Amino acid sequence: MLFSDRNRYVQIYQENDVCNIYYDRNEQIYLNYKKDNTVKFSLKYQMGILVTLYLGQTINKLCYDVLKESEWLKDFLIVLVLALGFFGLYFIEEYVAKNIKKEGRYAKNVISSAELKIGKEQFKKQRFIIYMCVMASAVLCLLFEVTNNIVFWILFFVSWLCFIGIIASVRPCLKKKMLNFLNEKQNLQNTGAQF
Secondary structure, eight states, rough: OOOTTTTTTEEEEEEESSEEEEEEETTTTTEEOOOOOOOOOOOOHHHHHHHHHHHHHHHHHHHHHHHHHHEEEEEHHHHHHHHHHHHHHHHHHHHHHHHHHHHOEEEEEEOOHHHHHHHHHHHHHHHHHHHHHHHHHHHHHHHHHHHHOOHHHHHHHHHHHHHHHHHHOOOOHHHHHHHHHHHHHHHHHHHHHEE
């Protein structure tokens, strides 16, 4: 069934740059998921960036007058970015879940209080990055609205995609509920152990 696994896995914490610990809500176990984070810069990437900047300036010269005269076109481009982001969110979440399901390895049944603390600290940083992405997207959207510069629209699109990508991998609402649930569970276990 489409999108059936998108809410199944919740990231608890990152052990290092390539290894994440996820909680499987169906099986109620923790999975170790290693991702390939190797980024290789080559001449083709540099050429791609230069060509993109050149095309952006060229398209900007062509679009400036059209955007200046047509307010509905600017609004349409903004709504298009937002709609593509929200629509793409479901597919990215499903893609991440499928990868975890396929490549995730059993780690443990119980998480320690130290690991839970690490997860909470990392979540604060992730939440800050999410807020910064939203603010950057809002500023770039406003600049595009005011200046009619298509480059700001492209940057707004990229910033919004970064925001969607972070939301899809972190799942902040689910993660906050899961961390609170695990914290309460540990507190009950600690209270029961004292008696």
